[in-house]
Amino acid sequence: MAWIELENITKTFGKVSAIRDLSLQIEKGEFVAILGPSGCGKTTLLRLIAGLEVADKGKIRISEEDVTFAPPNVRKIAMVFQNYALYPHMTVFKNISYPLFIKKVPDDEIKKRVNAIADSLKISLLLDRYPQQISGGQQQRVAVARAMIQTPNVFLLDEPLSNLDAMMRIEARSFLKYLLDKIGTTTIYVTHDQSEAMALADRIVVMQNGIIQQIDSPKDIYDKPSNTFVASFVGNPPMNLLEANININSAQAEIGSQYLDIKESILNLHKFPQNGRVYLGIRPEHISIYHESDTNNGSTLEGEVFVSEPLGFETIITVILGEQQIKVIKFGGLNNLKPGEKIKLQFKKNKIYLFDHETGYRINEIQEEDNEY
Amino acid sequence: MNKIRFSGAVNYIFLSVIVSFFIAPVIWLFVTPFSSSPSLSISLGTPTLSNFSSVFKDPAAVYSFGNSIIIAVGVTLLTVICASLAAYIFSRYHFKGSNFLIFILILFSNIVSGTAAMVPLYMLNISLGLINSYLGVIFTIAGGGIPTSIFILKSFFDSIPKSYEEAALVDGSSYSQMLLHIFLPLSKKGIIVIATLSFISAWGNFLIPFILLSSQSTYPASVTIYNFYTEMGLPNIGLISAYALLYTLPVVIGYLVVNKVFGFSFYGGIKG
């Protein structure tokens, strides 16, 4: 049996259904990120696992125990809240030791364990201060310490980095990953930031409107998104989704008034789209730009530069393609591409995604790469 | 506002008159107790503390002060306990009509207070066997003051984020541990405010003890002072003024406490 099991969970608040018939299994020691935009139900899901909400329907099991109706304090879980929820009337030491204090652990043992944890989190010098007196990054580590000291079955983290400024966030993220890897406790991490999920998790659960869209490793989420939502949510800048019509017989996609060869992309179509209408997906980093004068074969499209944004290491170029716009990443140095310039685009052959226009689901098989990255 | 029709000087003169208006009758209270020739006019004579020693020698005065303390402390304890528990529920558990309920209770406590209900309150205390007892007075005053205390505390509690309580539960506390170690310390401020306000309201209450109590030994200071200046014969003005000043001091101190926690403008909404 899995370490954490959610079976057919439904939760509504008044008229709003936050989670609909959701099932999920998490193995021991896994680091699972729950990723989605605000309002998708991810925080509700976390709170259900924590016991701060009770599901209307369904069951929750943690380490084989049915905890569906168990209150939070018996579930052997620890949680880091988005605003850290450090008790303002207690010192950092008392905050961290609180879980032990209420279990009536003897004082000298409390002292030992708090000092050990404070050491590993590099907050030993802050033990006498109050939460209001320390920085956001330090508060975050105190919150993590308070969770760690409980040696729980599961760590729950609710967007623990979102209250930090950009600089601090990157640093805290690496430290968090190192720490959680070392401890090895099963972790559930809620975030709306896809780069966080990608960087930290073993598996990502992508959610929208209370429904799981896809559960996969970060690599597979990125390389094989199962629908347009996942495809455009993960990746920065997001995947381009072009309106297109495909013709199986001629193995071509019609984009605006141009045609593109997609022979390799339609080798294993799961289903044939109605009227051939699809969304054609291609990530900005999989498009190459050529000058207008280069050879024109069926595998290139003509476009016009709209705007060019140099970011140092890379440049993001927005290109007008007929009635649509597409973003391209060009690596390396500055470019002399100016708005209005006519260029040719080439899509990397096995990186073209086809999504059914009605349902949004991916309908083509993506070939594994042997020699990429 | 600078273009108010009054020119600056007229404004200031008017305000000074107003300030004098408010202060004038009160000056007597701070002068006469120390006067060697206490009278209804403001005269200091040679400053002395002998009026205060008359107070301490007067058994009625001393006992009544003690009664005031008993009643006020009783009301305060009862109010704090009842109102805190109820306010916690109103704040943390939203059920249909909870706001309406509070509103109705406050309406009741304003309309059905003291004079409008003095008759049934009297009869009620008789039926419960509480007439002429501390408990009767304590219960009656507390009953009238709890709705407002709940209202004030609820808004205090509403401003405390729930995440502290949730964190405490997830950290492993039982419900009562959470309340004791986490919520209670965080709600100290609000509780101090309603404790002080309840104390003051009970301390100064004249009508309820006047109606419900009938023996000198149970009268609090509010009634005893009244008796002092309405009884037959020449009132001992020195005694009365000193007693009145001593009696007034806790109230002033209490409001200073509330002011410190809160700021002046909060009063809009509480007293009454």
Add this chain to the structure above:
Amino acid sequence: MKSEFFNSKFGIIVIFLIPALTLIGIFLIFPAFWEFYLSMTNESLMGINAVHPQFIGISNFIDVLTDPYFYNSLVVTLIFVLESAIIGQAGLGMLLSLLTYHKKFFRTLVQVAAVLAWIIPDSVVAYLWIAFLDKNAGTFNNLLALIGLSRINWFYRYPLTTIVVFNIWRGTAFSMLMFSAAFDTIPPSYLEVADVMGVSWWRKLKDIIFPSLKGVFFADLILITLWTFNVFTPYLLTQGGPGTATEILPIYIYLNAFQNFKIGYGAAISVIVLLINLVLASFYFILSKEKEGTSL
């Protein structure tokens, strides 16, 4: 199992609410309703009706409504409320908040003085005024004598006026604090724009200040009207006299119930007063809803 969990939450809710609701139920709610019942009996504190009170329907109410003393009391009370609360406290409170707006020093000074008058306990304050207005030794008369005017026995010659002034003195602080707090919530830019446009102070009052303050204004009026209607403190000053010149309804009730021992009758008067209070409160409520439309 689901019920277990709910029982614990439900249990907590019930246990926490019981103390407050019980106390309020017995000492606040129940008396209100019992008053209706008592008003229809001939309950008394002495004599046979104390031992065997009888239900007499509405005959107490008929007696009250045909009692000239009741109408005297009603008129006195209405004058008292109109003059001391509505015009006096609210009016003076509003005036003072306006005049001290943005003048920190004066505002604090006036507030401290007014609040002092408000918080000193009833029995003390009454005596302060008895001393202040005493004909022979009182400070006020001393001042009058100083400028050549004759001494007056205020409680005897102008009793109603005296208690009106007393009540204005007593309660203005509340209205002033409420309005000052409300003024502070008006963004200064609103008034500055008006100044730039050269708007007169009367129009500023009418078009900017009043609409923003409407809610506070009516809330204040409701509260002070109800409080003044039910205030007992004048008893400590005049006991309703001389004669019945200051016999406001609370005093009238008290005298009937506790000096004439007519409990049932006193209850009937109280019920009528309660109804008047409800009518007044609803009146304000409706008025406050109606003036919608010009709010910013």
